[in-house]
Amino acid sequence: MADRYIEPDTPELRARWGNFAWTPENADKAKDVLSRYPEGRQRSAVMPLLDLAQRQVGAEENTQGWLPIPVMEYVAAYLDMPIIRVVEVATFYTMYNIAPIGRFHVQVCGTTPCMLRGSDDIISACKKRGMKAGHITADGLWSFTEVECMGNCASAPMVQINDDNYEDLNVENFDKVLDALARGETPKAGTQDPNRHTVEPTGGPTTLTAMVSENHDYRGEW
Amino acid sequence: MPKVKVDGVELEVPAGATVLQACELAGKEIPRFCYHERLSIAGNCRMCLVEVKPGPPKPQASCALPAAEGQEIRTDSEMVKKAREGVMEFLLINHPLDCPICDQGGECDLQDQSVAYGRGGSRYDENKRAVTSKNMGPLIKTTMTRCIHCTRCVRFSEEIAGVDEIGAIYRGENMQITTYLEKAATHEMSANVIDLCPVGALTSRPYAFEARPWELKKTLGIDVSDATGANIRIDSRGREVLRVLPRINDDVNEEWISDKARYQVDGLTKRRLDKPFLRKDGKLVPVSWQEAFSAIATLNPGNSIAAVAGDMVDCETMFAAKKLLGALGSSLLEGRQTGMDYDCSSLAAVNFNSGFNGIETADAILIVGSQVRTEAPLVNVRLRKAVKRGAKVFLVGPAWETTFGGEFLGEDLSVLNQLPQHVWDALSGAKRPAVIVGGAGLGRGGLEASLSIAGQLKLVRELEDGSTWNGFNVLHLSAARMGGLMLGYAQKGGIADLAAAAPKVVLALGADEVDFTKFANSMVVYIGHHGDKGAHAADVVLPAAAYTEKNGTYVNTEGRVQLSDKAVFAPGDAREDWTILRAMADAFGVSVGFDSFEELRAAMAAEVPALGVEGLADYGQDLPAGGGSASGVIAYPIKDFYLTNPIARASAVMQQCSAELLHGEEIAEAAE
Numbered sequence: 001m002a003d004r005y006i007e008p009d010t011p012e013l014r015a016r017w018g019n020f021a022w023t024p025e026n027a028d029k030a031k032d033v034l035s036r037y038p039e040g041r042q043r044s045a046v047m048p049l050l051d052l053a054q055r056q057v058g059a060e061e062n063t064q065g066w067l068p069i070p071v072m073e074y075v076a077a078y079l080d081m082p083i084i085r086v087v088e089v090a091t092f093y094t095m096y097n098i099a100p101i102g103r104f105h106v107q108v109c110g111t112t113p114c115m116l117r118g119s120d121d122i123i124s125a126c127k128k129r130g131m132k133a134g135h136i137t138a139d140g141l142w143s144f145t146e147v148e149c150m151g152n153c154a155s156a157p158m159v160q161i162n163d164d165n166y167e168d169l170n171v172e173n174f175d176k177v178l179d180a181l182a183r184g185e186t187p188k189a190g191t192q193d194p195n196r197h198t199v200e201p202t203g204g205p206t207t208l209t210a211m212v213s214e215n216h217d218y219r220g221e222w
Numbered sequence: 223m224p225k226v227k228v229d230g231v232e233l234e235v236p237a238g239a240t241v242l243q244a245c246e247l248a249g250k251e252i253p254r255f256c257y258h259e260r261l262s263i264a265g266n267c268r269m270c271l272v273e274v275k276p277g278p279p280k281p282q283a284s285c286a287l288p289a290a291e292g293q294e295i296r297t298d299s300e301m302v303k304k305a306r307e308g309v310m311e312f313l314l315i316n317h318p319l320d321c322p323i324c325d326q327g328g329e330c331d332l333q334d335q336s337v338a339y340g341r342g343g344s345r346y347d348e349n350k351r352a353v354t355s356k357n358m359g360p361l362i363k364t365t366m367t368r369c370i371h372c373t374r375c376v377r378f379s380e381e382i383a384g385v386d387e388i389g390a391i392y393r394g395e396n397m398q399i400t401t402y403l404e405k406a407a408t409h410e411m412s413a414n415v416i417d418l419c420p421v422g423a424l425t426s427r428p429y430a431f432e433a434r435p436w437e438l439k440k441t442l443g444i445d446v447s448d449a450t451g452a453n454i455r456i457d458s459r460g461r462e463v464l465r466v467l468p469r470i471n472d473d474v475n476e477e478w479i480s481d482k483a484r485y486q487v488d489g490l491t492k493r494r495l496d497k498p499f500l501r502k503d504g505k506l507v508p509v510s511w512q513e514a515f516s517a518i519a520t521l522n523p524g525n526s527i528a529a530v531a532g533d534m535v536d537c538e539t540m541f542a543a544k545k546l547l548g549a550l551g552s553s554l555l556e557g558r559q560t561g562m563d564y565d566c567s568s569l570a571a572v573n574f575n576s577g578f579n580g581i582e583t584a585d586a587i588l589i590v591g592s593q594v595r596t597e598a599p600l601v602n603v604r605l606r607k608a609v610k611r612g613a614k615v616f617l618v619g620p621a622w623e624t625t626f627g628g629e630f631l632g633e634d635l636s637v638l639n640q641l642p643q644h645v646w647d648a649l650s651g652a653k654r655p656a657v658i659v660g661g662a663g664l665g666r667g668g669l670e671a672s673l674s675i676a677g678q679l680k681l682v683r684e685l686e687d688g689s690t691w692n693g694f695n696v697l698h699l700s701a702a703r704m705g706g707l708m709l710g711y712a713q714k715g716g717i718a719d720l721a722a723a724a725p726k727v728v729l730a731l732g733a734d735e736v737d738f739t740k741f742a743n744s745m746v747v748y749i750g751h752h753g754d755k756g757a758h759a760a761d762v763v764l765p766a767a768a769y770t771e772k773n774g775t776y777v778n779t780e781g782r783v784q785l786s787d788k789a790v791f792a793p794g795d796a797r798e799d800w801t802i803l804r805a806m807a808d809a810f811g812v813s814v815g816f817d818s819f820e821e822l823r824a825a826m827a828a829e830v831p832a833l834g835v836e837g838l839a840d841y842g843q844d845l846p847a848g849g850g851s852a853s854g855v856i857a858y859p860i861k862d863f864y865l866t867n868p869i870a871r872a873s874a875v876m877q878q879c880s881a882e883l884l885h886g887e888e889i890a891e892a893a894e
Contacts, residue, residue, distance in 0.1 A: 082386030091391040
């Protein structure tokens with residue numbers, strides 16, 4: 001598991017983020033989020049609000065976004081809850097970045113199905129571009145994390161880049177995706193195999209073939 | 223009341239009990255780390271595994287499993303033993319084998335339980351996890367590599383202390399217990415996490431590497447740092463008190479004590495008066511006891527003598543002084559050093575009548591002039607419990623950071639004359655209403671106005687279950703107060719009456735808060751243990767014993783009479799207080815009627831029978847009517863929680879706490 005550490009609380013960090021506040025747009029969103037929880041249970045909104053704060057930081061920095069200490073304090077004050085409880089949540093869930101992050105956070109799945117389908121090649125492709133764990137590339141574009149199963153084993157190997165999954169990767173089409181992202185384009189999310197629509201079996205179904213054309217009742221055949 | 227079978231023995235357990243409690247009732251010992259009677263159930267250490275039928279065919283955590291009708295629980299099966307051994311092995315994987323250099327050694331839950339459930343050797347070949355130690359302030363020393371993530375400390379600070387300052391960050395094997403940004407824990411009860419920690423992750427910083435538990439002599443004592451009378455265990459070696467730990471007493475301190483009670487003891491070896499002093503040419507000069515008493519014999523005060531009792535003296539000392547003054551024909555006794563003159567004709571009116579256990583059950587509480595958190599941290603814990611049960615709390619006085627919410631009604635006592643309507647409604651609608659008058663609320667008509675409110679609200683009432691509820695409470699600040707009041711250490715006009723009488727001799731019994739300029743024409747004889755304000759103003763200083771150095775009777779603010787034992791001898795030439803007063807009687811040529819401590823105690827019990835019986839003294843339930851109007855802005859008497867008495871002021875630890883925690887000085891830490 002990747003070692004994660006909170007970005008230290010420095011005067012520079014305070015100067016940069018000390019006066020963080022919701023943008024008018026996000027203030028409305030935050031109110032909307034709060035209204036989803038019953039009276040007296042507003043603290044439950046800490047997770048969506050941390051995500052919102054992370055996205056706002058990301059929009060300001062043109063990165064995926066992360067949670068500096070003063071921003072966590074702002075969320076804690078907004079929800080009137082002890083700051084240590086917010087830090088507990090933010091450090092527990094890996095979707096919250098607690099240290100600065102690049103424009104694109106490339107999370108490569110390295111669990112067994114992806115590994116068998118070639119995630120090692122994907123990882124070395126990442127390394128070729130200078131990505132390594134806990135590090136932002138010099139151009140500020142890439143951050144890299146090797147993660148455990150993201151639940152896309154049927155279209156392994158896969159990576160998650162910010163909010164999108166890219167599946168059925170090999171070194172060529174993965175490079176294409178990264179190049180497109182670097183150019184500022186938005187490549188098609190999901191499978192990168194031109195012969196596949198989603199995660200249907202490649203080359204046609206091999207099981208439950210009778211179900212393709214009609215609602216076949218198999219029970220009599222068991 | 224479900225019936226369960228534990229290891230084949232059937233027994234009935236209270237409804238709502240857990241399987242662990244059922245096993246304990248059956249006399250079975252269940253190993254545990256995270257479970258603690260006074261904290262919420264976490265169920266994360268997995269050490270308390272038992273086999274339960276009906277249920278899944280695997281061991282279950284007994285602390286979090288409710289006992290149900292017809293359960294068959296086994297604590298002695300092969301499966302249970304194997305499961306617990308497995309858990310222990312996992313816990314030890316990342317726990318360092320550093321018992322020889324760990325302060326918890328000898329009183330460590332993990333050490334003890336690994337004797338029963340541990341393997342002989344380790345099968346783990348990988349590197350152990352290492353965790354950086356965290357700063358938690360001057361009292362708590364951390365070695366976080368030893369932490370087994372039981373989260374007792376987190377639950378204590380959240381649930382009991384009411385200050386969310388400790389948390390568990392990161393996750394899985396990277397989980398770390400820390401305060402936010404490693405700030406010092408600042409709560410008045412923070413050091414209790416040291417007792418709660420089942421391993422050596424949180425240990426006592428001032429006591430670090432001082433002693434092993436088996437070297438220490440354990441003496442049962444009573445704390446005198448505030449008026450709650452917390453039950454303590456005094457651990458001493460040779461002539462030195464090394465540490466103080468809480469004793470369990472559910473009626474008084476449960477199992478907590480304040481940081482001051484725990485850590486002021488290093489002050490017992492500093493600034494001590496260890497020989498008599500006489501003021502010669504304006505300077506205090508050390509003399510022998512003989513010289514001191516021959517000087518006292520020449521004073522010849524007749525009945526022009528007064529005695530002022532300090533905040534920490536025991537009843538025996540006060541009684542001996544009272545007898546001495548009585549033999550000389552004087553009754554000028556006073557214990558309220560700072561000049562308070564509230565009416566003490568009815569002790570029920572100046573007592574914490576509902577008791578600490580009772581205040582937990584109150585459903586509406588009006589606090590007048592008490593910063594409970596610093597004046598009585600243990601009562602603050604009870605108030606928090608009451609609020610958790612749904613009590614409403616209103617406070618009169620300048621706002622302070624409560625740990626239980628509550629509404630501040632204003633800084634001026636005059637609000638008592640006409641309480642806001644919603645407050646009145648809440649109090650009069652309550653089944654068990656209570657009023658707590660603190661030290662700052664007693665003066666300027668505050669006590670009388672509160673008594674008048676008590677009368678109108680009928681705070682003394684029969685409850686539905688037939689018991690009597692007396693919700694009128696006075697929260698004193700000094701351990702000697704209730705005992706002093708029972709012994710008559712109160713003049714009508716307070717200490718001003720003593721000053722007006724202009725006595726030839728003033729006996730200051732550990733009295734350090736008195737304005738001695740008012741006694742400029744009196745000879746001040748200071749009988750006490752620390753070279754503090756009282757000794758500075760004295761003409762004769764007679765060295766006496768501190769609370770750990772004498773047997774004594776103390777009465778806490780609820781009127782609970784408790785006995786404290788002598789742990790160590792007083793240093794140097796210092797003597798126990800009563801022997802000094804007895805010798806003084808000889809010097810004055812009068813008889814006080816006792817020659818031994820037993821005779822003194824018997825005489826005291828004969829005069830004030832309640833002081834001869836341990837437990838709550840009965841002051842009756844009749845409150846005076848009160849009345850009159852209160853006015854004036856409240857100012858709390860405790861400005862610095864850590865430096866309220868001469869022992870604490872002499873203590874380096876308390877001084878450091880005051881500087882770092884209250885006055886925000888930079889952390890002065892030696893390079894380690």
